[in-house]
Amino acid sequence: MKSKVLGLFASGSLALLLAACGDKQGAEDQVIIYSNGDDEAIEIMETVLDSNGYKDQYVIQSFGTSELGGKMLAEGTSIEADIVTMASYYIDSAQEEQSMFIDLSSEASTLETFSSYQLPILGNVGSIFVNTGVIKDKGLKLPESIKDLTDPQYKNLISIPNMLDSSTGWLLAQAIIGEYGEEEGKKVFADLIKNVGPHLESSGSGPIKKVQTGEVAVGFGLRAQAVDANEEGLPIEYIDPTEGNYSLVESIAVVDKESEKEEMKAKEMAELIAKEARAELIKQYPVTLYEGESLSAQHTPAYLKQWESTLTVDLLKKHEALFKEAQALGGN
Secondary structure (H helix, E strand, C coil): CCCHHHHHHHHHHHHHHHHHHHHHHHHHHCEEEEECCHHHHHHHHHHHHHHHHHHEEEEEECHHHHHHHHHHHHHHHEEEEEEEEEHHHHHHHHHHHCCCEEECCCCCEEEECCCCEEEEEEEEEEEEEEHHHEEEEEEEECCCCCHHHHCCCCCCCCEEECCCCCHHHHHHHHHHHHHHHHHHHHHHHHHHHHHHHCCCECCCCCCCHHHHHCCCCCEEEHHHHHHHHCCCCCCCCEEEECEEEEEEEEEEEEEEECHHHHHHHHHHHHHHHHHHHHHHHHHCCHHHHHCCCCHHHHHCCCCCECCCCCCCHHHHHHHHHHHHHHHHHHHH
C-alpha cells in the first residue's frame, strides 16, 4: 500500500513538474511588449494580434512615457521587452545612445521622414478647449491663443498638464516657446501658471476631465478628446490656439536580441501592428502619418505646426528646465 501511495505521489509530482515546465516554456516563448500607450491604443493592438493568430503569444506591460524612456536609455538591449511602442523622440534618443533596435519595413510611405528602426503608429495634437456653460456663467471671453489665458480673468479657472509628468504638456511648451522664444515664452508660461493655480495636472487627460465637470472653464490637452466630448453632446468647444497645434508621434520598435527566432517573431508582430492597427488608431488619434490618409473637417487643426528641428530627449530636458523656471516665477 505504501509503495502504491509513493508511486501515485511520484506520478503526480512528475505531472506537476511537467506542467510547470510547460508553463515556464510558454512564458519564455511569449513576446514582451512595453508600451506608453493608453488603454484604447493597447486594446486596438491586442485585437489586431489576437485576430491574426498571436493570441496568448505576447504580454503587454504599460508604462508612463518618462518611466519607459528612462528604462530604454538605461538598459538598452538588456531591457526585458522585445517590442516597445513609445514616443518617437525617445526611440531615436535610445537608439543613438544604446544602439538597441533593428530595422523594420513597411509598404506604406510616411508623410515625414522617420528612422528605419521605427514605424509610426499614432499621433497626438494639442489644443485649447472650453466648457461653454462655465464661460457664460463666469462672463469670460473666449480665448483665441494660449497667451490670452494669461489674462487675470481666468485666475484658477484653467487646467493644463504638467510637462514634467505628461508628454501632453510638451505640446503646450512647444507652442509657447515656438511662438515667443525662450525668454518671452518663460514669462508667458509663468503668467499662465499663475492662473492655473491648483489645476496643474499630472495626467494629460486631467484637464479635459476638469473642463467636462465644470471645475474649470478652460483647459489645454489633446484635441481629439475635446472633439469627442463635443460630438457626445457635452458643452465642450475646442479652440486651435494661434501659436499652433503641435503634435507628437508614437512609434513601434523591436529590440535587438541575441535570439534570431525571438527577434523575427517580434519583428513580424511589430510590422503587423503598424499595418493593421492603423485604421482604428487614426480614428482614436486623428493625426495623419501616412500618404493617402485624410481627416474629417472637425479633426483637422487650423494651425498645425511642428518643431523646427528633430525632437530629442535633450530638447525635452531643455524645455523642462525652462518650465521649472516658469513655475518658480509663477509661484506654483
